[in-house]
Amino acid sequence: MTDIVVKTVEELKSAPEEYREAVGKLVISHAINELYGAQVFDEPAIALAPNPYAKWLTCRVAMEEYGHHVRFKQLGQQIGIPEERMMPGSAKKPLSIFEFPLKTWEEFVAIKLLADLAEILQVEDLLHCTFHPLRNLARATMPEERFHAQFGEDFSAELVKTPEGKARLQAAVDEYWPYLPKFFGGSKSKNNEIFRKWKIKQRTNDEMREDFVRRATEVAAKYGLTLPEVRQAA
Secondary structure, three states, X not given: OOOOXXXXXXXXXXXXXXXXXXXXXXXXXXXXXXXXXXXXXXXXXXXXXXXXXXXXXXXXXXXXXXXXXXXXXXXXXXXXXXXXXXXXXXXXXXXXXXXXXXXXXXXXXXXXXXXXHHHHHHHHOOOOOOEHHHHHHHHHXXXXXXXXXXXXXXXHHHHOOOHHHHHHHHXXXXXXXXXXXXXXXXXXOHXXXXXXXXXXXXXXXXXXXXXXXXXXXXXXXXXOOOOOOOOOOO
């Protein structure tokens, strides 16, 4: 039977093994990727920010992303996941987007504009998760994720006020966008199948990817930006 609801960490102990393993995989993934995002993009971007106001807001973004890692790691420890499995160097590899070498402020703005929209979709998919501690954590982090995406919009609006700024931002989008469709995983993901079986997640990877491309295209167009075409392997 796949129609179950697990309201507490204690109840998870008596849930089916496949369910427990699926929850653990999601918690580990979020803990690791939130940490990598903060380390690889958000914290280095503080030095790239063009003025004190931008540095202040970037510091807030970095603080909140580190906070997301801490919250997911704490949940992981509560359900019995060893801390080392949620840290760099574990068997779980971070997303390939974290291989992108951040060099400029415009690249960071493009990342906030687009990658954080992808993160919003991932968190949205957990808002009705049958494991309530994970659902509640998603609901708690969503306002911060929306702030990060709005950060990307606000600074994009500033950059596109000049032809030079718009050109630099478009170049950053062209360079970074090809990394993003893979964020949602393969079309024939066994993990995603199990997540949906137990209603831990709601949508297929392809459904989420299509929604993301649609939303990203719309938000880019608001600032006169275009997204390069990317071939997505299954």
